[in-house]
Amino acid sequence: MSMPKIELNNVKKSFGNKVVLDGVDLTVNKGESMVIIGGSGTGKSVMLKSVLGLITPDSGSIKIDGQKITTYSQKQRDGLMGQFGMLFQGGALFDSMPVWQNIAFGLIQSKKMGRDEARAIACKKLQQVGLNANTGDMYPAELSGGMQKRVSLARAIATNPDIIFFDEPTTGLDPIMADVINDLIVNCVKDLGATALTITHDMASARKIADKVAMIYEGKIIWSGDVSALYDSGNSYVEQFIHGRAEGPITKHANFKA
Amino acid sequence: MSIETIKNYKLTHMAQNLCQSIGAALLGFFQSIGALAMFIGKAASHCFRPPFYPRLILKQFIDIGYYSLPVVGMTALFTGMVLALQSYTGFTRFNAEGAIAGVVALSVTRELAPVLAGLMVAGRVGASIAAEIGTMRVTEQIDALVTLSVNPFKYLIAPRVIAGTLMLPLLVLTADIIGIYGGYIVSIYNLGFSSGSYVEQTWDILTKIDVLSGLYKAAVFGFIVSMMGCYHGFNSGRGAQGVGTATTYAVVSASILILIFNYILTQVFFS
Ligand SMILES: Nc1ncnc2c1ncn2[C@@H]1O[C@H](COP(=O)(O)OP(=O)(O)O)[C@@H](O)[C@H]1O
Ligand SMILES: [Mg+2]
Numbered sequence: 001m002s003m004p005k006i007e008l009n010n011v012k013k014s015f016g017n018k019v020v021l022d023g024v025d026l027t028v029n030k031g032e033s034m035v036i037i038g039g040s041g042t043g044k045s046v047m048l049k050s051v052l053g054l055i056t057p058d059s060g061s062i063k064i065d066g067q068k069i070t071t072y073s074q075k076q077r078d079g080l081m082g083q084f085g086m087l088f089q090g091g092a093l094f095d096s097m098p099v100w101q102n103i104a105f106g107l108i109q110s111k112k113m114g115r116d117e118a119r120a121i122a123c124k125k126l127q128q129v130g131l132n133a134n135t136g137d138m139y140p141a142e143l144s145g146g147m148q149k150r151v152s153l154a155r156a157i158a159t160n161p162d163i164i165f166f167d168e169p170t171t172g173l174d175p176i177m178a179d180v181i182n183d184l185i186v187n188c189v190k191d192l193g194a195t196a197l198t199i200t201h202d203m204a205s206a207r208k209i210a211d212k213v214a215m216i217y218e219g220k221i222i223w224s225g226d227v228s229a230l231y232d233s234g235n236s237y238v239e240q241f242i243h244g245r246a247e248g249p250i251t252k253h254a255n256f257k258a
Numbered sequence: 259m260s261i262e263t264i265k266n267y268k269l270t271h272m273a274q275n276l277c278q279s280i281g282a283a284l285l286g287f288f289q290s291i292g293a294l295a296m297f298i299g300k301a302a303s304h305c306f307r308p309p310f311y312p313r314l315i316l317k318q319f320i321d322i323g324y325y326s327l328p329v330v331g332m333t334a335l336f337t338g339m340v341l342a343l344q345s346y347t348g349f350t351r352f353n354a355e356g357a358i359a360g361v362v363a364l365s366v367t368r369e370l371a372p373v374l375a376g377l378m379v380a381g382r383v384g385a386s387i388a389a390e391i392g393t394m395r396v397t398e399q400i401d402a403l404v405t406l407s408v409n410p411f412k413y414l415i416a417p418r419v420i421a422g423t424l425m426l427p428l429l430v431l432t433a434d435i436i437g438i439y440g441g442y443i444v445s446i447y448n449l450g451f452s453s454g455s456y457v458e459q460t461w462d463i464l465t466k467i468d469v470l471s472g473l474y475k476a477a478v479f480g481f482i483v484s485m486m487g488c489y490h491g492f493n494s495g496r497g498a499q500g501v502g503t504a505t506t507y508a509v510v511s512a513s514i515l516i517l518i519f520n521y522i523l524t525q526v527f528f529s
Contacts, residue, residue, distance in 0.1 A: 052401075052404075053404075054404060054405070078407050078409070081404065081407040084405055085405075086401075086402070086405040088398045088402055090398055091397075092398035092399050092401065092402040093399075094402070105406050106407065109406060109408045109413075110406060155406075159406075
């Protein structure tokens with residue numbers, strides 16, 4: 001059994017007295033596509049940002065390739081970022097620069113590539129996500145939501161990362177565009193041979209992208225397994241979530257607390 | 259229980275509450291001072307360590323320096339003009355009209371040009387820095403920078419702080435010239451002074467330290483304005499409201515700090 005690519009052990013994080021992550025355990029193997037499902041505000045983004053090092057957890061350990069990164073220095077972290085790609089929930093494109101510079105940003109700034117060469121790669125990545133080359137000269141604000149998501153995707157994969165994170169890649173898109181993005185994600189991850197960690201509450205997307213699925217609830221991973229086992233998990237929380245039922249243990253619990 | 263004991267009980271309770279909230283406020287205050295000091299230290303140290311981004315620094319030179327010229331120039335011109343006018347109406351009472359040139363030159367170079375330029379730039383540049391960086395914070399663009407292996411302190415903050423600190427003295431030097439010229443115009447064309455003696459009096463009274471002290475002040479003010487803009491923007495709360503609050507804080511805190519440091523620096527230079 002080879003070493004897991006990403007490993008979270010008992011990761012906890014609170015903001016003020018609000019507990020968001022309450023002991024998350026998660027293992028993602030190399031080349032695997034893991035999808036995290038869970039309701040809004042359950043701490044999915046916080047978990048992802050903890051792995052990326054954008055948020056420092058209060059306790060617990062996070063390992064990448066067996067190396068504990070929670071104790072890394074700033075310099076080691078910068079080196080680590082080179083093998084990450086991230087698609088942010090809101091796109092997070094730099095609105096002060098045209099699309100091609102957004103995509104080429106990592107290549108120019110951290111891989112120290114020349115502008116012309118980086119631009120050529122940016123154009124190729126644009127085509128890979130189904131946009132034509134003259135989109136490259138437009139600014140993010142001029143693009144539709146779906147196009148922005150594609151550009152973000154192109155930026156996330158531009159540096160050929162080892163591990164790619166997708167935070168709600170299809171939220172806010174129409175079903176057809178969502179499926180286009182799903183296909184792109186599947187292809188990009190396959191092409192790169194990368195490990196992928198995706199957050200979503202879109203079940204169609206989860207079914208398409210995932211090898212493995214994990215569900216987060218009240219700051220813990222309450223179920224995880226192969227995507228094929230998702231529909232007979234035998235877990236009533238998972239059942240309610242994947243079928244989108246208003247009645248069930250999740251809402252019952254919430255009402256009880258409120 | 260008698261009425262007295264109940265009253266006493268209520269009083270001690272109130273006093274306790276009061277102490278508690280004052281304590282909490284003080285703690286919060288020192289906490290934010292500490293956070294600010296750490297931010298300033300980190301930001302300043304990144305201004306001197308590579309990698310540098312010359313392209314971005316140049317852009318900030320233009321944004322902060324060049325584009326502030328009109329507003330700073332207008333402020334200086336009318337300040338110099340009104341100063342001449344006011345001094346004239348005031349000084350004629352003491353038959354001291356001859357002091358106008360000196361009063362204009364000294365007030366403009368020592369005080370009015372640096373302070374008014376600082377306040378104008380706090381409104382113009384401080385606000386825009388806070389709004390821009392705050393928007394980048396709430397739209398996760400700063401997080402995106404980090405994931406692309408770029409340090410936001412070097413990429414966003416250092417260029418603004420460098421440009422702010424270097425550009426404000428240049429702006430103030432320009433304001434000095436325009437302000438004195440404003441006083442000159444009013445004195446010559448409105449109050450009927452002779453051009454030759456006005457210029458001579460100005461040159462006679464001005465010393466190097468008058469101008470230099472103003473420029474040092476300007477550098478400090480430029481640092482304050484850009485740093486406050488960056489700090490409040492960088493720590494902006496969530497959403498549009500967060501950015502709005504950050505912008506307000508940036509302008510208000512920069513303006514107040516400018517006035518406080520103006521006093522401190524004047525004390526240092528001229529006593
Ligand atoms: N920087 C922060 N400061 C304070 N609270 C935060 C911060 N980031 C997230 N939270 C809180 O943590 C909870 C989980 O947020 P998030 O991970 O974004 O949820 P989601 O699962 O929808 O991605 C939310 O209640 C949110 O208010
Ligand atoms: Mg989220």
